[in-house]
Amino acid sequence: xxKKVIRNSVSTxxxxxxxxxxxxxTDEFATTNAIAESLGIxxxxxxxxxxxxxxxxxxxxxPYHGVRLTAAGRSRAVKILRRHRLVELxxxxxxxxxxxxxxxxxxxxxxxxxxxxxxxIDEWLGHPRFDPHGAPIPDAAGNIIPxxxxxxxxxxxxxxxxxxxxxxxxxxLLSYFKERRIFPNRRITxxxxxxxxxxxxxxxSGKIQFIGLRAAQQILVxxx
Amino acid sequence: xxKKVIRNSVSTxxxxxxxxxxxxxTDEFATTNAIAESLGIxxxxxxxxxxxxxxxxxxxxxPYHGVRLTAAGRSRAVKILRRHRLVELxxxxxxxxxxxxxxxxxxxxxxxxxxxxxxxIDEWLGHPRFDPHGAPIPDAAGNIIPxxxxxxxxxxxxxxxxxxxxxxxxxxLLSYFKERRIFPNRRITxxxxxxxxxxxxxxxSGKIQFIGLRAAQQILVxxx
DNA sequence: TCTTTTATTTAGGTATACCTAAATATTTCC
DNA sequence: GGAAATATTTAGGTATACCTAAATAAAAGA
Numbered sequence: 001x002x003k004k005v006i007r008n009s010v011s012t013x014x015x016x017x018x019x020x021x022x023x024x025x026t027d028e029f030a031t032t033n034a035i036a037e038s039l040g041i042x043x044x045x046x047x048x049x050x051x052x053x054x055x056x057x058x059x060x061x062x063p064y065h066g067v068r069l070t071a072a073g074r075s076r077a078v079k080i081l082r083r084h085r086l087v088e089l090x091x092x093x094x095x096x097x098x099x100x101x102x103x104x105x106x107x108x109x110x111x112x113x114x115x116x117x118x119x120x121i122d123e124w125l126g127h128p129r130f131d132p133h134g135a136p137i138p139d140a141a142g143n144i145i146p147x148x149x150x151x152x153x154x155x156x157x158x159x160x161x162x163x164x165x166x167x168x169x170x171x172x173l174l175s176y177f178k179e180r181r182i183f184p185n186r187r188i189t190x191x192x193x194x195x196x197x198x199x200x201x202x203x204x205s206g207k208i209q210f211i212g213l214r215a216a217q218q219i220l221v222x223x224x
Numbered sequence: 225x226x227k228k229v230i231r232n233s234v235s236t237x238x239x240x241x242x243x244x245x246x247x248x249x250t251d252e253f254a255t256t257n258a259i260a261e262s263l264g265i266x267x268x269x270x271x272x273x274x275x276x277x278x279x280x281x282x283x284x285x286x287p288y289h290g291v292r293l294t295a296a297g298r299s300r301a302v303k304i305l306r307r308h309r310l311v312e313l314x315x316x317x318x319x320x321x322x323x324x325x326x327x328x329x330x331x332x333x334x335x336x337x338x339x340x341x342x343x344x345i346d347e348w349l350g351h352p353r354f355d356p357h358g359a360p361i362p363d364a365a366g367n368i369i370p371x372x373x374x375x376x377x378x379x380x381x382x383x384x385x386x387x388x389x390x391x392x393x394x395x396x397l398l399s400y401f402k403e404r405r406i407f408p409n410r411r412i413t414x415x416x417x418x419x420x421x422x423x424x425x426x427x428x429s430g431k432i433q434f435i436g437l438r439a440a441q442q443i444l445v446x447x448x
Numbered sequence: 449t450c451t452t453t454t455a456t457t458t459a460g461g462t463a464t465a466c467c468t469a470a471a472t473a474t475t476t477c478c
Numbered sequence: 479g480g481a482a483a484t485a486t487t488t489a490g491g492t493a494t495a496c497c498t499a500a501a502t503a504a505a506a507g508a
Contacts (some may be wrong), residue, residue, distance in 0.1 A: 011495060032456055045496050047457055052494090064456055064503060094318065095344040105341055112336040117329055120319040235465060256486055269466050271487055276464090288473060288486055451508080458501070464494085471488070478481085 007056050010111045013080050014039060015049055016058060019069055020077035025144075029066030075142055082138040083118055084110040085131035088168070090121050092132045099132055100174035133174075134165030134184030134220070150223060152200065153216035157193045161221035162186070163204070173218060181205035188221060231280050234335045237304050238263060239273055240282060243293055244301035249368075253290030299366055306362040307342055308334040309355035312392070314345050316356045323356055324398035357398075358389030358408030358444070374447060376424065377440035381417045385445035386410070387428070397442060405429035412445060 018038045022030040032050065036043040054061035058073035069077060087106040091097040097105065113121075122128075122140070129145055131137055136145045149164045163186045166177050182188070182204055191208065192201040199210040211219075242262045246254040260270045278285035282297035293301060311330040315321040321329065337345075346352075346364070353369055355361055360369045373388045387410045390401050406412070406428055415432065416425040423434040435443075 005493095007494095009494075033454090041495090042497060043456065044458080044498080049495070091341070091344075095341070095348055097341075097344060101340065105338060108336045108338070109333075112332045114329060114332070116325065117315070117319070117321075120315075120321060124319055229463095231464095233464075257484090265465090266467060267486065268468080268488080273465070449508100451506100453506070454504080456501100456503070459499085460497105461499105462495105462497070464496105465492105466494105467490105467492070469489085469491105471486100473484100473486070475484070476482085478479105 004056055013111055015053060016073055016077040017080045019067060020074065023068060027068055029062065029068050031066045078138045078142045080110050083113045085135055085137040086118065086121050088131045089125055089128055093125065099178060100171040102132065103168050133168035148222060149220040151217050152219040152221050153213055155190050155221060155223060157190050160189050160224040163188050163219060164222050165220040167218040173215065176215060180209055182219065228280055237335055239277060240297050240301040241304045243291060244298065247292060251292055253286065253292050255290045302362045302366045304334055307337045309359055309361040310342065310345050312355045313349055313352055317349065323402060324395040326356065327392050357392035372446060373444040375441050376443040376445050377437055379414045379445060379447060381414050384413050384448040387412050387443060388446050389444040391442040397439065400439060404433055406443065
């Protein structure tokens with residue numbers, strides 16, 4: 001027992017991706033509850049799965065504390081992330097799918113790509129570096145372009161910035177951004193910040209508008 | 225118990241597709257062993273699964289005799305077949321994937337397409353009617369173009385025909401056809417048939433060559 | 449510090465889909 | 479018709495990945 005099984009399941013990939021999303025390239029631990037919430041799975045189920053992932057040396061499990069990805073686990077997570085973002089961009093560019101539909105499709109397709117198909121799509125796209133939401137696409141070796149980004153909500157009033165990325169998980173939020181013409185590479189100026197977590201008054205794409213705090217936390221910018 | 229559960233699994237889709245491949249549009253029964261062999265699963269496992277599919281009203285199960293698809297089961301099978309063939313053609317046309325690679329990819333991707341993506345691909349391809357192996361692609365309603373085809377092995381010597389379809393499951397066999405330039409829509413003439421299941425001497429694409437009987441059974445033609 | 453709250457894990461159970469070995473039904477052949 | 483061969487099903491078991499309820503550990507607050 002406690003043998004090191006090879007885990008190729010969709011579940012395994014979803015856990016690794018979820019943990020990576022929580023901890024990024026840091027060596028922080030992701031907590032059981034955070035993982036449970038992000039995957040929509042009960043905490044006891046998560047505990048059980050984390051033990052299996054630890055046996056397969058994909059995560060390091062520190063009981064009652066959390067897990068962090070091993071090198072192998074991180075590499076698998078980055079691979080899925082690459083596939084997810086390549087697929088999003090491909091669906092958008094080749095098949096003209098909407099900005100707010102592609103995430104949902106990619107969530108399934110990322111688990112169905114072979115190595116071969118991944119690289120064909122990468123070639124078709126010309127080895128792209130960013131997906132349609134502005135998220136960096138890891139290269140075939142797993143390297144990610146380092147960026148210096150802040151949440152829009154953290155920018156001071158009267159500051160200029162460039163939209164780097166909008167978080168693309170939620171179709172409703174993406175429609176919100178679309179309506180307000182908030183897209184990667186657009187210049188954005190924070191005009192005013194209401195106190196105590198209120199809206200931000202900004203100018204973007206020539207229009208002055210208000211953005212809720214929750215939305216502003218989902219927009220990454222490069223400050224100028 | 226014995227409730228009518230909704231079955232959306234990859235396994236379910238593979239069984240329905242497999243049964244359809246065995247029986248086509250006829251009302252014949254597929255036997256347990258034939259299904260087991262075609263899916264590479266043990267016969268007892270197949271029996272168990274057929275009972276579940278019968279409970280979900282996707283097949284009609286006649287114990288010790290076999291199963292046949294219900295209308296619902298056939299419709300699901302044809303949908304998967306449509307997706308499989310659309311994906312094959314798309315990979316070939318858009319991503320320039322080889323004739324003998326696309327089946328393997330489609331085998332996975334067919335289970336990962338949404339309705340929306342299926343129809344985007346269909347549009348991109350211009351509502352195609354045949355896949356790269358010459359197999360007819362069912363339309364969105366599930367209708368399949370009727371054809372009048374024979375196996376090449378059934379054609380009399382000194383007869384002319386047009387290659388309609390090469391069976392595309394096996395990459396090795398497809399390479400064999402590729403080498404011999406046997407593609408859909410090519411004219412093929414059977415020059416001689418060796419007795420007792422020997423090779424066929426044919427002319428195709430201007431070249432005279434021999435085709436093994438097993439291969440000739442995997443080539444469908446329209447007799448002229 | 450000690451109690452309460454929160455987070456995590458253990459215990460026990462479910463569904464899906466597969467397996468082998470053994471039993472039983474069906475078909476084939478003499 | 480009956481024995482042998484073949485096909486199918488039953489019985490019992492495994493692995494994956496999920497669940498709820500209960501127990502326990504850790505963190506927070508008085």
